[in-house]
Amino acid sequence: xxxxxxxxxxxxxxxxxxxxxxxxxxxxxxxxxxxxxxxxxxxxxxxxxxxxxxxxxxxxxxxxxxxxxxxxxxxxxxxxxxxxxxxxxxxxxxxxxxxxxxxxxxxxxxxxxxxxxxxxxxxxxxxxxxxxxxxxxxxxxxxxxxxxxxxxxxxxxxxxxxxxxxxxxxxxxxxxxxxxxxxxxxxxxxxxxxxxxxxxxxxxxxxxxxxxxxxxxxxxx
Amino acid sequence: xxxxxxxxxxxxxxxxxxxxxxxxxxxxxxxxxxxxxxxxxxxxxxxxxxxxxxxxxxxxxxxxxxxxxxxxxxxxxxxxxxxxxxxxxxxxxxxxxxxxxxxxxxxxxxxxxxxxxxxxxxxxxxxxxxxxxxxxxxxxxxxxxxxxxxxxxxxxxxxxxxxxxxxxxxxxxxxxxxxxxxxxxxxxxxxxxxxxxxxxxxxxxxxxxxxxxxxxxxxxx
DNA sequence: TGTACGAAATTGGTCTGACCAATTTCAAAC
DNA sequence: GTTTGAAATTGGTCAGACCAATTTCGTACA
Numbered sequence: 001x002x003x004x005x006x007x008x009x010x011x012x013x014x015x016x017x018x019x020x021x022x023x024x025x026x027x028x029x030x031x032x033x034x035x036x037x038x039x040x041x042x043x044x045x046x047x048x049x050x051x052x053x054x055x056x057x058x059x060x061x062x063x064x065x066x067x068x069x070x071x072x073x074x075x076x077x078x079x080x081x082x083x084x085x086x087x088x089x090x091x092x093x094x095x096x097x098x099x100x101x102x103x104x105x106x107x108x109x110x111x112x113x114x115x116x117x118x119x120x121x122x123x124x125x126x127x128x129x130x131x132x133x134x135x136x137x138x139x140x141x142x143x144x145x146x147x148x149x150x151x152x153x154x155x156x157x158x159x160x161x162x163x164x165x166x167x168x169x170x171x172x173x174x175x176x177x178x179x180x181x182x183x184x185x186x187x188x189x190x191x192x193x194x195x196x197x198x199x200x201x202x203x204x205x206x207x208x209x210x211x212x213x214x215x216x217x218x219x220x221x
Numbered sequence: 222x223x224x225x226x227x228x229x230x231x232x233x234x235x236x237x238x239x240x241x242x243x244x245x246x247x248x249x250x251x252x253x254x255x256x257x258x259x260x261x262x263x264x265x266x267x268x269x270x271x272x273x274x275x276x277x278x279x280x281x282x283x284x285x286x287x288x289x290x291x292x293x294x295x296x297x298x299x300x301x302x303x304x305x306x307x308x309x310x311x312x313x314x315x316x317x318x319x320x321x322x323x324x325x326x327x328x329x330x331x332x333x334x335x336x337x338x339x340x341x342x343x344x345x346x347x348x349x350x351x352x353x354x355x356x357x358x359x360x361x362x363x364x365x366x367x368x369x370x371x372x373x374x375x376x377x378x379x380x381x382x383x384x385x386x387x388x389x390x391x392x393x394x395x396x397x398x399x400x401x402x403x404x405x406x407x408x409x410x411x412x413x414x415x416x417x418x419x420x421x422x423x424x425x426x427x428x429x430x431x432x433x434x435x436x437x438x439x440x441x442x
Numbered sequence: 443t444g445t446a447c448g449a450a451a452t453t454g455g456t457c458t459g460a461c462c463a464a465t466t467t468c469a470a471a472c
Numbered sequence: 473g474t475t476t477g478a479a480a481t482t483g484g485t486c487a488g489a490c491c492a493a494t495t496t497c498g499t500a501c502a
Contacts, residue, residue, distance in 0.1 A: 230484095
């Protein structure tokens with residue numbers, strides 16, 4: 001543990017990562033206790049905790065007092081909030097964000113046209129229906145809008161693309177809320193969502209991309 | 222400091238974030254010392270350190286022994302590596318990787334055709350020349366191949382896209398080495414690189430995408 | 443007055459130990 | 473076999489010690 005110039009917590013992270021790969025640990029599996037890691041790696045418990053806090057913030061692990069430390073399915077939402085507050089102080093970053101989101105969603109919808117299963121499309125339709133109900137009640141469908149786009153990217157069946165997309169859309173949340181708060185925008189957005197959905201249902205990639213691009217532009221993100 | 226159900230380190234993160242915004246701190250600015258934060262926030266120094274380690278891993282801050290803690294320009298490379306190492310344990314993930322890399326590079330090269338500056342193109346040409354020299358010496362141009370593609374994505378002038386691309390290509394490194402080790406592949410790859418570069422020089426997006434796609438396919442990643 | 447040097451102070455890095463709350467495990471009783 | 477309670481284990485927080493690295497400050501000298 002003294003062979004490297006890295007800080008202890010980084011060494012601990014490496015060992016944890018190695019352990020996960022060596023033991024083929026998956027989401028839900030339990031890591032050794034803090035004290036055991038401390039003994040095993042011959043470092044102080046504080047160093048172990050520092051490493052674990054870093055992983056916890058990334059939502060890669062979950063700690064339960066008295067229960068232990070568990071691997072978590074990769075999420076990243078809180079992480080995104082934190083990064084956003086540091087990053088989005090520059091105008092260039094905002095431009096790149098919008099552009100990158102468009103790139104990811106356009107490619108995702110192309111793949112969705114090939115790969116969306118019947119079940120996918122039914123789940124997506126349900127989300128669309130929830131959106132309509134919200135709009136009819138005069139409420140702002142922020143969460144439903146998120147879910148609509150999330151389904152879109154999930155229908156690509158490229159998990160990595162979805163992971164990349166999540167932080168992108170989180171950054172756009174504030175802009176989305178403003179957009180949907182504009183008079184008449186929710187019903188128009190619903191209309192656009194329906195056209196996007198129909199294009200994917202018809203497996204028409206060119207039309208889907210066209211409708212999606214128009215939608216994102218009209219949303220003024 | 223005892224008003225919330227959150228863990229201490231999360232409370233500390235919130236306060237640090239508040240401090241940064243309140244004092245309009247920028248990259249390079251110094252945060253209060255660990256001991257000062259500990260006093261100010263009425264928490265143990267360990268809790269402060271746990272919070273700082275989490276931010277450090279995100280490369281949002283930099284700590285210098287004896288010197289203090291500084292805000293860093295947002296990087297994110299290590300972050301992405303760590304997330305990827307957790308995500309990329311599944312076969313499906315590997316398929317998604319190749320596909321996602323193709324998506325990112327194709328979109329990047331489209332943007333490069335619009336945005337590459339004269340300086341960009343000169344730097345890229347220099348990389349291509351290094352590649353040629355390596356091949357003529359009979360050496361395997363692994364690093365030069367990486368740099369060629371990195372330049373390609375940088376010419377898009379979308380920093381975010383480049384950040385996303387880096388881990389994608391890191392995970393393709395092994396496959397790249399195998400590919401370039403095949404007899405005759407380096408010279409062929411050089412030829413393909415030149416055609417890609419020429420297309421971007423001509424600002425011909427369709428041709429650039431076509432040449433790039435063929436190249437990535439021939440590389441058999 | 444300006445510069446150089448050394449000591450003191452400050453800062454981050456690591457470890458240990460104490461103690462508490464939450465959970466899990468284990469043994470005994472029924 | 474089930475239930476209950478005690479003991480053990482686990483994470484959470486804090487304090488303190490001590491070391492290495494850096495910064496600051498005071499003094500001496502030109």
